[in-house]
Amino acid sequence: MDNYDLIIAGSGFAGSTCAAVLANKGKKVLVLEKRSHIGGNAYDCKDEHGILIHKYGPHIFHTDSKRVYNFLSKYTEWNDYSHQVLAKAADLEFPVPFNLNSLYRVYEKNKAEELEEKLISSYGKENKISIAKLRESADKDIRELAEFVYEKVFLYYTMKQWGKRPEEIDPQTTARVPVFISRDNRYFQDKYQGMPKDGYTSIFEKMLCHKNITVKTSIDAKQLICFTDNKIYCNGKEFFGKVIYTGALDELFNYEFGALPYRTLDFEFENHPVTLFQSHATVNYTVDMPYTRITEFKHLTGQKHEGCTSTVKEYSRGYIHNSSDIPYYAIINEENNTLYQKYASKASEFDNLFLLGRLAEYKYYNMDKIILLALELCDKLLGR
């Protein structure tokens, strides 16, 4: 192990970005990945029917960061793609985020026109206005619209996602749910949007294919690395290089302060003998059904495959510690942040340990954000 400058635990976007950048600068890097494949949660592969699927849930790339877009574009060409989501609220169907087109799908024409005029004159066009703000409106119709969106788009969906009762739902989060005063049906408004032409796994393969990078899969970093007395040991010998750790911090320190809570997802993949199964890439079931959403991969990837199509249903539930569950979403609240800080403080005792990623930082990050943070960490490590 003496010949490595860095050991990176995890080969998702956090670990792979660091490995690619640092190897290009002449650093010798060992990447350890506990799954049998690289790519973390962005991993994609063909299913038994030949359809490209996202094994850990649908991943759509979007960013406002030119740096991130340029970096990833070294490893992929892009298919034009702008994500659109349809909400199904019992017998109603409308685009989300709720926008001016949604108004016309929900209300009869005269009422929708009236509401559109009121929204535009009160808040201006192309603005996203939070439910909290709409609720403060002096106009009764606008307040009613806010209640409609809260209930039909947000409330039950959030209960399914986070396993909460309505009264437990944080008013701060509600406040952020927007109504978009626009005809723009795109789910994201970022400057750069698209899907990688050959999928995500191909990006990871290219990132990690470098003479300075060794990748070992199906190995938990903890089997090799040990943290004691402010020192990092690798295979029993003190390791003087740097360690970038992108896994869960409670796991790294053997849960000594207790387990960090997460939400997990059960994915139900289905294949259908039709060319396309639904009108939109993603349909959110906002008031009924036990699953939160159904995504159809061919819409995302643009794959042409006449005979059939594959979809995934997502069921959200509490993560069971010490099981085969995958921790997907940190449950961010004061109590959990305090617990996380205990681990972070312990980690800070190791000068050559760097924490990066959605697990190691106990946060939700989109792919672009984690790539940006990885690039910034590399700047720091390279003294730039």
Ligand SMILES: Cc1cc2nc3c(=O)[nH]c(=O)nc-3n(C[C@H](O)[C@H](O)[C@H](O)COP(=O)(O)OP(=O)(O)OC[C@H]3O[C@@H](n4cnc5c(N)ncnc54)[C@H](O)[C@@H]3O)c2cc1C
């Ligand atoms: C259902 C879902 C949908 C998402 N959709 C989008 C989207 O549409 N757009 C978007 O931008 N973002 C999306 N994200 C977020 C995206 O998945 C994350 O931004 C990204 O995965 C973060 O990369 P990461 O490297 O931090 O973590 P991960 O991708 O989780 O990678 C961490 C890797 O570390 C490995 N590991 C952990 N512990 C160890 C250990 N001890 N030893 C060795 N290896 C270890 C894990 O096996 C994993 O492969 C979504 C997330 C989820 C859960």
